[in-house]
Amino acid sequence: MSNVFDILKERGYIKQLTHEDEIKKILEDEKITFYIGFDPTADSLHIGHFLPLMMMAHMQRAGHRPIALVGGGTVMVGDPSGKTDMRKMLSKEIIESNVASIKGQLSKFIDFDKEKAILVNNAEWLSKLNYIEFLRDIGVHFSVNRMLTAECFKQRLEKGLSFLEFNYMLMQGYDFLELNRRYGCVMELGGDDQWSNMLAGADLIRRKESKPAFAMTCTLLTNSEGKKMGKTEKGALWLDKNKTTPYEFYQYWRNVYDADVEKCLALLTFLPMDEVKRLGSLEGAEINEAKKVLAYEVTKLIHGEEEAKKAKEASETLFSGGCNMDNVPTCTISKDKINLPVLDLLVEAKVIPSKGEGRRLIQQGGLNINDNKVTDVKLIVTEEFFEHGSMLVRRGKKNYNRIVIE
Structure with a gap:
């Protein structure tokens, strides 16, 4: 078996890890079960999730078994990592809808056929916990002093950290323990912003089960200037x-x-x-x-x-300069939307997210219609703009949309 550790390192995935020599050896000598968690905060994953997914795919290609953990339970608390404010509380109905959407996306990247991978929702065990029993069994192993030094909490202390969010680390650590007990999971992978939570889980398994457990983070997707991409x-x-x-x-x-x-x-x-x-x-x-x-x-x-x-x-x-526009992003508007101000029409067609964004584009000379630069924010879009059956909108240098009338 080729050592996936060397592949991940060469390609630039690995950011931080526990017990490097042990991890390298276990990945070379054994087929392990590992997991990555995805909280369903929206009805779709975004490009920030793609890096952990690629890491997961490389591991599976090398013969290791992934667990894709959808956080239907942890999302009800909200991860404070990388956030300056408390996350928006989601209803159970929205969470269930998001979970279903994300499960469909995960299956595009990971092969779940014949139990080559496991898909599980942590609401299965977190929603059934007895709080007092959980505190006595799990909470006793967490030092508040140590938790407060974690980056995910430290950056929130000045602005305010709710007790609800303070429980998140315990819940993620418990996830790792539960997966270890159910499926023999010995490693957690994830984005580098999860490092503190991942260390807590590996440490909990070592304390509770007296077994080795490991954590490895992947680099966050940033450009050459250090800014997040996506x-x-x-x-x-x-x-x-x-x-x-x-x-x-x-x-x-x-x-x-x-x-x-x-x-x-x-x-x-x-x-x-x-x-x-x-x-x-x-x-x-x-x-x-x-x-x-x-x-x-x-x-x-x-x-x-x-x-x-x-x-x-x-x-x-x-x-x-070709003329085949079939595959250009196209949106349809009703005929009664003609003679609207340009910003209203573009928002209606979802070409721009807001009128404010449209004004900024026009002020910066970045909005073109049918190859003509728009300079007037009060421009009225008339039927003449659709002379050839559609109107071509360009934002910036290379973002095109075609608008047609139904």
Whole structure:
């Protein structure tokens, strides 16, 4: 069995880990069960979840068994990690709907056939806990002094940390213990912002079960300037095509900074590292070819080969001045929306998220309609704008949408 540890390290996934020598040995000598948790705070995963998913996929390809844990229980408390304010409380109905959506997305990346992977919801055990018994059995192993030094809590103390959120670390630690007891799970993987919670779980297993348990984090997806990747003018870069279209998704990766191409190819595709390094070393105009490969490969993984081909074709059509607009993101409006102010119409068509964003685009010279720059925020969109059956909107240099009348 090839050691997946070396693969993960070479591709740049590993950020922090416990017991490096032991982890390397166990991954080489055994087939282990490991887990990653995903709290259903929305009805879709976003690009920030994609890195842990890729890490999980590499582990499964090397023969290890993943557990995809959907946090139907922990989401009711809310993880304070990386948050300056308390998360919004979700109803049970919304949580159940989100869980169902996320389960469908996870199955695209992980092979659950014939128990090669396990999909489980932590509400199964967390919702049944007796609070006093939980405190006596689990809480006794957690030091408040030590918890307060954890980064996930420390950055919240000045602004305020609710007791509800303070319980999150205990719950995540208990998840690891429960999975260890049920499935023999010995390792937790996750984003680096989860490091404190993951250490708590591994330590709990060692205390309660007197067994080895390990934690390993993956780097967060940041650009060459250290800023988080995956933010667009519409918000997060979602994995659901109804929230971020395959074309928009493709264009995001097509437009990354030159300095980020090699890193993204290593982390977000399965291309061999020799090819990753070759593409990453291209310079000048040639680096655009590497960006096309990146955009195609990542879109193919998320949306499938057919959607990736359509997004690639649409992109090339627009930038080569072609006339086939079939695969350009298209929205339909009713005829009674004609003669609306441009900002109202674009918000109605969901081309822009708000009028404020539209004003900013116009003020910066970044909004074009039918290849004409929009300079007047009060412009009225008349039927003449749809002379050829549709209206082409461009935001910035490369984000296109087509609007047609039904």
